[in-house]
Amino acid sequence: MKFQNMGTFDGGTVVSSPASAAVPQRFQTMDAAAIANGGAFLSSELEKRDNTIRQPLTSFTYGRDIPVRVGGGWAEFVSAMNVDYGVTGGSEDGPVHAGGANGIPMVQANFDKGLFKTHVFSVGMRIMWVDMQREKLTGRSLESILRDGIRTTYDKHMDANTYVGIKRYGSTGLINNPNVVTANATGTGAESSTKFKDKTPDQILQDINDAILAVWAEAEYDRDAVPNHIIMPYEQINYLATTKVTELAEKTILQFLLDNNVAKTNGSDLYIGGCSWCKGAGAGSTDRMVVYLNKERYLAMDELAPLSRAMTQPNAENVCYDTAFMANISEVQIYYENIMRYVDGI
Template identity: 30%
Template sequence: MLTFDQATVDGTGAFLVGELERLDQELNMPLVGYTWSRDIQLREDVSIADDISSFTNSTFAAPGTPNPNGKNWIGKDSTAIAGPMVDIAKTGFPLTLWGMELGWTVVELAAAAKVGRPIDTQKYDAMQLKWNMDTDEQVYRGDNQLNVQGLTNYVGAALTNAVKSWATSTPDEIRASINKVLSDAWAATGYTLVPRDLLLPPEQFGLLSSIIVSSAGNQSLLSYLRENTIAYHQNGVPLNIRAVKWLKGAGVGGTDRMVAYTNDKKYVRFPMVPLLSVPVQYRGIYQLTTYYGKLGAVESPYPETMAYVDGI
């Protein structure tokens, strides 16, 4: 006897429903989270025709007179006057083409539409989900195959180890470790910029949320730290503390890592060409369309503005 059950037709979302079966019509998508759009700004001047995104860093040198290490004093009758020297270096990262093809038959399309679960829409949602998942990993971890880094492992950022884990630390010791990573980045910039953002692994973020520091029991350590670090007193805005799943095990030896940086396009950004599509193509009873875009690599003209701490 020929039967059509879930194993043969569920690819289009059409199922056999019995008399005493109540099927919930809501579509339950995969449970996936991504936060890349929250933690970094896009560099939007790149196009689909570009193969590389690049930027320059200028280095200045200005010897003093008469002391090369002093100020530029000159006399009223000076004829040999020093001038500044400029060197411009370029840094480039690949813009890599990303693409997926969506396809279905007109029979599948008609069947799925009849039961209220259009397969073309679901495949588009699946493609968007994969795009965001790939982007999320590219932003935070980079890509080993392309040999590019992300926000959590950028070459040039200062790296130190925590004195001890936060699970065994007092609230004052946790606050001191945060102030230290902020101070390290501040010192690396010649005391120009204190990081405004702090990224933590989920467990450490939850720990800050659970520790109560107020005698009245109405303020968590997380709330307290937003306005009681050098970041708030130097920048005038609360420290932006957020949880990122990619930081769990991101440190050396699989330890958890903390990232201090400033979410500003001037200091760190991510080149991206948003998804484009080609017109639907018809091949027999098949309908096909391709979506494509380009993902770059995290750029930081000023890597000294970032600092990492492992072993928290």
């Protein structure tokens, strides 16, 4: 049996191949095919595939900073009933009764109904029929990937609706309500600075206590209306959480504030947290701190119809399946406008 000379192989290069011209491409060796295609064959076969799908980096904090009520359907408005009381002569000496009096003061109630707008959130998902068949080869679900994208879009929308509202529809949020009293932080820091980083822990505590007391005073010092929630930019909250009260102390400024604020003294468990929407939200693009009551009695947002798959149908013209996702959401409802205060320049 006689062997035909197929050429020599030296250092990854075919040196000579006298019979190669007569050999069809499909009969070449694996080495020859790899060399001819720049190693693409080996690369595709020997690569290690990372099965993790890395989604965009983002954060949502709306569920932490406002009560979200679920249910109500596809209503166009959310109503809330308020009542004010009055009595003839006032409640101090008006009800004092004397012998021989022929009448008593009567209590009266003034009812007022507030209306809050809702809006429909809707977004679609389209999956090509061919891509659905390819899922069987790739092992990945395109529908699952797109569904995660829809949920991310919904959460970003809810975050914006909570903090700044939807400008096109004339709604506002937690940090830009025009009816909320706005104050400037006191200039007690170095060189009369209003920023927290230029102040001592005691001066920062004074700013927070002043805001808490101002809100509580507007609520006529109702024991249930002691502010319990503060949000500020991450820059400030991280400074407070990582800076010690003094060089010799182990306690951070944040812990010092949580332990010694006037809200805690009056039975309220104060929360202080970071919120990206507070950055530059104040007058003149200054940083804003929001002090308020985070309780359903005082403010809330309704998720009347939670995000759900509304319908799916085949689309023969485009050879795909179209799916609609929808939800019905209310604007931020602040029932007592005096239970919130903005402090700018921190």
